[in-house]
Each structure stands twice: as structure tokens, then as C-alpha cells.
Amino acid sequence: MRVIVRTVSELCITVGTLIVLFVAYVLFWTGVRADGAMSDQIDQLHRQWSQGSVPKKDTPGEATASVNDPGPYHYGKAFAIMYIPRFGFTWNKPVLEGTGRDVLAKGLAHYQGTAQLGQEGNFSVAGHRRTYGDPFLDFPELRVGDAVVLTDGTTWFTYRIDKGPYKTVPTDVEVIDPVPRKSGYTRPGRYLTLTTCDPEWGHSHRLIVWAHLDSTQPVDTGEPAALRR
Known part of the structure; x- marks a missing residue:
């Protein structure tokens, strides 16, 4: 009996240790790796932009300014940086093409097949709420009228939130349609959709x-007004 009790106790200790290590990995190590990966992605973008490697092909834009066509996006490659002042003026994350797990571990993920940045349609982006740097941890704090600012190295794009946070189920893929049915939009435009997990x-x-x-x-011309403190 004593041997059985000791064996069970040792097993419980081992299992408990493994659970603690797993939680530490999820809470800490994935965050450390993701923060490093996101910083590397942003540094790479700044280097590319400083070398003038962003294609510039003017297309008709809104009355406010012309919008550049960046050409095709490539899976797993960063092409823009997002800023959300509501999350703090030091918050900025890279946006990469594709929504695979490997991409989401390095930053925010652009849904393939949705509109490109600034173009007509629905530019749709996903991000983790928890783990991998917690990029969208404060997502529930977003409010109507908040700015979401992005840059592709040549242009600043300032979007203004019209609706949300709106809660739905993962199978509700209509949220990233060109004109999302539950968004309140009734005609084509240049839209942005942000998505994250809940709870x-x-x-x-x-x-x-x-x-x-x-x-x-x-x-x-300098930073847009939404990013000025």
C-alpha cells in the first residue's frame, strides 16, 4: 500500500509539473517568441521601405487622396503595420498575408481573398486575443469612432470604426464579405474588418x-492626426 501511495503521489507531482510547464509555455514563452517575431517583421518592413522597395502604382482613390496598389500579397509575408491608439500610442503590429497558425504566431493576419489595404471591398484582419503576444487582448475596449491606422510604407490609411465589438460564432463567415450583411453597410465601399476570439x-x-x-x-507628409498625442 505504501508503494502504491508513493507511486501515485509521484505521478501527481509529475503531472502537476507538466501542467505548470505547459501553462508557462502558453502564457510566457509563446509571448516572448511572438513579441520578438513581430519586432523582426516591423524592422524588416522599415528596412524594405527605406530602400524604396514598395511598388507605387497609382489607382483612383477616395477624394481625400490617391491610394497605391501594392501588388499581390505573398503568404506569410508582412506588408503593413497597424496602429490602434485605443490600445496605447506604443501599440503597433505587423500585418501578414494569410491566416495560418504560423502566420498568426508572428503578427496580425490578413484573410486571403479579401480586399487589399485601402482598396474597394473589405480588408479583413485577424489576431489572437490571448497567447502569441496577446495582440488583441484589449479588443472589447474598441468603440465606435475609434481610429485604426495602417501604413504600407508609402501611404497612411485611417479607418474609423462604425460598429462593434459584435459577438458571433466562428461559422459566421459573412462578417468578412465585401459588404458585410450585419455591419450596417448597404453598398460597396472601402471597409476594414477586425476579428478575434471570445471569450x-x-x-x-x-x-x-x-x-x-x-x-x-x-x-x-507626417503621421496622421489620429496618431498625434
Whole structure:
């Protein structure tokens, strides 16, 4: 009996240790790796942009400014940086093409097949709420009128949130349609959709916000008003 009790106790200790190590990995190590990966992606973008490697092909844009066509996006490659002042003026994350697990571990993920940045349609982006750097941890704090600012190295794109956070289920794929049915939009436009998981430590639901392109301006004119403190 003593041997059985000791064996069971040792097994419990081993299992408990493994659980603690797993939780530490999920909470800490994935965050450390993701923060490093996101910083590397942003540094790479800044280097590319400083070398003038962003294609510039003007297309008709909104009355506020012309919008550049960046050419095709490539899976797993960063092409823009997102800023959300509501999350703090130091918050910025890279946006990469594709929504695979490997991509989401390095930043925010652009849904393939949705509109490109600044173009007509629905530019749709996903991000983790928890783990891998917690990029969208404060997603529920977003409010109507908040700015979501992105740059592709040549242009600043300022979107303004019109609706959300809206709670739905993962199978509700209509949220990233060109004109999302539940967004309140009734005609084609230049829209942005952000998505993340809900609840904070689960994935049974999704939180959504929808925004419209409010203004654009060339990068060489300085930061947009939404990013000025």
C-alpha cells in the first residue's frame, strides 16, 4: 500500500509539473517568441521601405487622396503595420498575408481573398486575443469612432470604426464579405474588418468590429492626426 501511495503521489507531482510547464509555455514563452517575431517583421518592413522597395502604382482613390496598389500579397509575408491608439500610442503590429497558425504566431493576419489595404471591398484582419503576444487582448475596449491606422510604407490609411465589438460564432463567415450583411453597410465601399476570439481564453465565439476608410495621406507628409498625442 505504501508503494502504491508513493507511486501515485509521484505521478501527481509529475503531472502537476507538466501542467505548470505547459501553462508557462502558453502564457510566457509563446509571448516572448511572438513579441520578438513581430519586432523582426516591423524592422524588416522599415528596412524594405527605406530602400524604396514598395511598388507605387497609382489607382483612383477616395477624394481625400490617391491610394497605391501594392501588388499581390505573398503568404506569410508582412506588408503593413497597424496602429490602434485605443490600445496605447506604443501599440503597433505587423500585418501578414494569410491566416495560418504560423502566420498568426508572428503578427496580425490578413484573410486571403479579401480586399487589399485601402482598396474597394473589405480588408479583413485577424489576431489572437490571448497567447502569441496577446495582440488583441484589449479588443472589447474598441468603440465606435475609434481610429485604426495602417501604413504600407508609402501611404497612411485611417479607418474609423462604425460598429462593434459584435459577438458571433466562428461559422459566421459573412462578417468578412465585401459588404458585410450585419455591419450596417448597404453598398460597396472601402471597409476594414477586425476579428478575434471570445471569450478571452476560449474560441467558441468571435468578436468583430467594422470600419470604413476615413482618409489617406502620403507617408512623407507626417503621421496622421489620429496618431498625434
